[in-house]
Amino acid sequence: MSAHAHGTQHFDETKRANIKFSAEALTTIENLMKRYPEGKSKSALLPVLHVAQAESEGWLSAEVMDYVAELMGIQSIEVFEVASFYSMYNLRPIGKCQLEVCRTSSCWARGAEDVVDYISKKLNIKEGETTTDGMFTLKTVECLGSCGSAPMLQCGAEYHENLTEAKIDALIDRYRSEGTRKNYTDLNYTNSK
Amino acid sequence: MSRKLLLTHDNVPNLHTIDVYRSKGGYASVEKALKKMTPEEIVEEVKKSGLRGRGGAGFPTGMKWSFLAKPEGVPRYLVCNADESEPGTFKDRYLMERNPHLLIEGMITSSFALGANTSYIYIRGEYFYVSRILETAIAEAYAKGWLGKNILGTGYNLDLYVQVGAGAYICGEETALLESLEGKRGNPRIKPPFPAIAGLYGCPTVVNNVETIAAVVPIVNDGGDEYAKIGIGRSTGTKLISASGNINKPGVYEIEMGVPVEEFIFSDQYCGGIANGKRMKACVPGGSSVPILPDYLVCKTATGEDRLMTYESLSDGGFATGSMLGSGGFIVYDEHQCVVRNTWNFSRFYHHESCGQCSPCREGTGWMERVLHRLEKGMGNMNDIDLLVELAKKIEGNTICPLGDAAAWPVAAAIKHFRHEFEYHVLYPEKVKDSKHGHKEPIMPVKPAPVMA
Ligand SMILES: Cc1cc2nc3c(=O)[nH]c(=O)nc-3n(C[C@H](O)[C@H](O)[C@H](O)COP(=O)(O)O)c2cc1C
Ligand code: SF4
Ligand code: FES
Numbered sequence: 001m002s003a004h005a006h007g008t009q010h011f012d013e014t015k016r017a018n019i020k021f022s023a024e025a026l027t028t029i030e031n032l033m034k035r036y037p038e039g040k041s042k043s044a045l046l047p048v049l050h051v052a053q054a055e056s057e058g059w060l061s062a063e064v065m066d067y068v069a070e071l072m073g074i075q076s077i078e079v080f081e082v083a084s085f086y087s088m089y090n091l092r093p094i095g096k097c098q099l100e101v102c103r104t105s106s107c108w109a110r111g112a113e114d115v116v117d118y119i120s121k122k123l124n125i126k127e128g129e130t131t132t133d134g135m136f137t138l139k140t141v142e143c144l145g146s147c148g149s150a151p152m153l154q155c156g157a158e159y160h161e162n163l164t165e166a167k168i169d170a171l172i173d174r175y176r177s178e179g180t181r182k183n184y185t186d187l188n189y190t191n192s193k
Numbered sequence: 194m195s196r197k198l199l200l201t202h203d204n205v206p207n208l209h210t211i212d213v214y215r216s217k218g219g220y221a222s223v224e225k226a227l228k229k230m231t232p233e234e235i236v237e238e239v240k241k242s243g244l245r246g247r248g249g250a251g252f253p254t255g256m257k258w259s260f261l262a263k264p265e266g267v268p269r270y271l272v273c274n275a276d277e278s279e280p281g282t283f284k285d286r287y288l289m290e291r292n293p294h295l296l297i298e299g300m301i302t303s304s305f306a307l308g309a310n311t312s313y314i315y316i317r318g319e320y321f322y323v324s325r326i327l328e329t330a331i332a333e334a335y336a337k338g339w340l341g342k343n344i345l346g347t348g349y350n351l352d353l354y355v356q357v358g359a360g361a362y363i364c365g366e367e368t369a370l371l372e373s374l375e376g377k378r379g380n381p382r383i384k385p386p387f388p389a390i391a392g393l394y395g396c397p398t399v400v401n402n403v404e405t406i407a408a409v410v411p412i413v414n415d416g417g418d419e420y421a422k423i424g425i426g427r428s429t430g431t432k433l434i435s436a437s438g439n440i441n442k443p444g445v446y447e448i449e450m451g452v453p454v455e456e457f458i459f460s461d462q463y464c465g466g467i468a469n470g471k472r473m474k475a476c477v478p479g480g481s482s483v484p485i486l487p488d489y490l491v492c493k494t495a496t497g498e499d500r501l502m503t504y505e506s507l508s509d510g511g512f513a514t515g516s517m518l519g520s521g522g523f524i525v526y527d528e529h530q531c532v533v534r535n536t537w538n539f540s541r542f543y544h545h546e547s548c549g550q551c552s553p554c555r556e557g558t559g560w561m562e563r564v565l566h567r568l569e570k571g572m573g574n575m576n577d578i579d580l581l582v583e584l585a586k587k588i589e590g591n592t593i594c595p596l597g598d599a600a601a602w603p604v605a606a607a608i609k610h611f612r613h614e615f616e617y618h619v620l621y622p623e624k625v626k627d628s629k630h631g632h633k634e635p636i637m638p639v640k641p642a643p644v645m646a
Contacts, residue, residue, distance in 0.1 A: 035354045037268070037311065040394055045376035046359050050318065078376075085378040086359035088318045104280045105481060105538050106437040106524050113629055142362065142542050143280035143481075144319050147437035147524070148444045157321040184321050185357070189328070 019067045021055045028187040029071060042074050045082055047185070049089055054183035058098070059090040087141065088184060095130040095137035096181040100154045103140040106147035115151045115163050116140060122172065135176060156182025195462075196423060198411040198431050199404070200447040203291045209326060211333040214294040220339055222413040226302045227347045230413070235306035239409060241417030243429035248274055248365075248402030249480065249520040251504050254409075260389040261307055262397040270398040271309040272374065273300060273406055275316035276358060276365035280481035280542060281522030284433035285403035287445040289316075289323050292407075293330035297353065299406035301339060302413050304351050307399055311352045314403075315370050318359040327355050362546035366594050367400040369548065380548050381594035404433050424450030428503035432521055434463075439527035441465035454478070454500040454507075455492035458525060471527040474637060475611075478507055479519020481539050482599030484606030485532070486516050487638030512606065529631030532614050536607040537565035543600035554597040557588040561604055568615060571622025578615045582608055613639055 033041035056064045069076040083089045130137040146152045149161030207213045240255030277285040304312045316324050334340045342350050364373045368382035392398020412420045421429045428450040437443045442465035457463045467473050476491045495514035507518045544558035567573045585601035
């Protein structure tokens with residue numbers, strides 16, 4: 001196995017001085033890459049991109065993708081190919097809390113569109129837009145496997161189910177007062193060889 | 194009360210911890226398998242059980258396992274499909290959330306049977322919090338010696354990892370899943386070769402659904418014959434059903450195969466009937482990819498038999514008057530729901546999720562979505578309805594993976610059973626203009642007059 005594929009030690013820090021992941025994130029990435037057989041560490045790309053996104057204000061710029069490519073010893077284009085295919089990677093900036101409302105059949109049959117309209121009015125943004133304070137983005141997504149608790153939305157790793165207007169109000173108040181970014185992933189990947 | 198095999202203890206507090214799980218008899222199948230059985234004997238029990246894949250296609254699991262190639266010196270892999278993205282399906286999530294050790298136990302026993310020393314659980318990225326529950330449970334299992342080197346002193350080694358996806362329905366298709374697990378786009382591969390010959394990293398691989406792998410635990414514990422006693426005919430054992438839509442009690446139910454559909458929908462033990470005192474209009478019994486059934490074909494088949502929750506009974510009548518058990522994503526619609534609008538919703542889903550490799554799927558799904566949108570908005574014409582039927586025919590069977598079929602079937606079935614509703618949208622656009630909250634007046638399916646012999 002080449003040291004390049006598995007280590008972060010050969011990474012030239014000066015090249016991308018403007019991008020820096022935390023030491024904890026770099027360790028996480030190293031651990032993730034060890035979960036696959038020798039020479040197959042590219043397999044870790046999807047979870048690594050989740051970490052990268054969490055380290056980069058919720059979205060992947062071309063520079064971040066280059067940085068990930070270098071960390072993993074693969075080409076930038078391989079990273080871009082994957083980043084642009086999957087719906088959970090954002091290639092543009094988003095708000096700290098991205099409210100992803102399920103728009104598929106079971107949720108629709110139980111009022112998902114009213115949820116979208118309600119949030120849209122309340123935050124004064126349309127689907128795909130971000131509030132001017134950078135706090136919230138509203139998005140609609142396909143079935144999240146929560147059809148029995150429809151209507152529902154996801155924000156970061158949290159599921160919010162059986163939504164009512166009161167629940168949405170409370171949720172938005174809480175997020176606003178917390179003021180923190182809601183990521184899909186944390187850095188707690190310890191289980192590896 | 195019907196017998197449960199997978200959700201037996203799902204109300205026990207802290208079942209997700211290894212100690213509580215052990216106190217309920219957990220990990221017994223690993224002990225039995227590793228110490229008292231050969232891999233071939235386990236495969237034999239799974240064959241005897243009649244277990245069929247719970248991911249949607251219903252392929253016999255024992256047979257799939259026996260196809261696994263075993264070339265010298267080449268690693269073999271077991272990959273668990275926890276991608277669960279079929280609209281209407283949420284049973285795997287429920288199982289992993291409540292009872293993560295059952296899946297881990299099944300993974301160990303199954304990996305041993307297949308001769309795999311590294312196994313993966315590929316879980317959809319949106320279920321990140323579930324992946325955390327699994328990771329914690331896996332760490333517990335390592336700490337107690339159920340995973341890792343020399344398990345139970347038998348010399349068998351197994352490493353088990355969870356990999357999160359990143360949002361793509363197509364990654365549930367097994368070869369797309371393998372591509373994704375290799376860190377690539379989720380583009381399905383052309384088959385053959387099948388994964389049993391060349392799967393993960395080109396090595397022999399078995400891909401099985403979460404529920405399938407969990408079912409291996411009771412099969413090894415009690416024997417395949419015991420499992421096969423539950424159910425009817427070639428539909429053996431229990432099945433997890435995700436029930437959603439306009440019913441009183443949505444949720445995940447473990448049923449014995451063979452429960453009548455009528456009982457499942459209307460009894461208080463299961464769905465508890467239609468919400469708000471309305472009538473049932475239609476049902477999609479197996480996830481968004483299977484044909485929709487009008488009310489009069491849900492509880493009875495076209496020949497007047499009781500429809501049962503089995504692979505065979507749900508598909509009785511073929512695509513003319515039947516549907517499929519599929520993934521067990523059971524969606525019920527009340528009398529006010531608009532079928533045109535719902536069909537558009539599904540089409541939008543498939544268009545969004547097409548990986549784009551084959552033109553009939555990439556272009557066809559988009560075309561269907563646009564035509565359905567036009568019809569739903571009251572801006573279509575009668576030719577559009579036939580155009581949809583034509584489009585569905587052109588996609589079906591002409592693509593690399595079954596997503597194309599999955600996109601075509603629901604459209605064809607909706608038009609077959611609800612053509613009058615599509616026509617109504619063309620003729621009276623004003624009346625259906627805002628069907629967002631369903632039709633103001635219910636539009637029920639029309640049962641065709643019996644054909645005279
Ligand atoms: C478009 C598409 C999506 C699929 N999604 C899933 C899924 O989310 N989960 C699953 O277990 N199987 C899914 N399948 C079926 C898998 O390809 C495969 O048949 C299954 O994982 C095999 O496991 P089983 O034999 O245990 O059912 C999907 C198939 C297709 C064509
Ligand atoms: S049928 Fe659709 S999803 Fe499947 S390979 Fe072709 S384009 Fe991709
Ligand atoms: S339809 Fe909304 S979670 Fe499944």
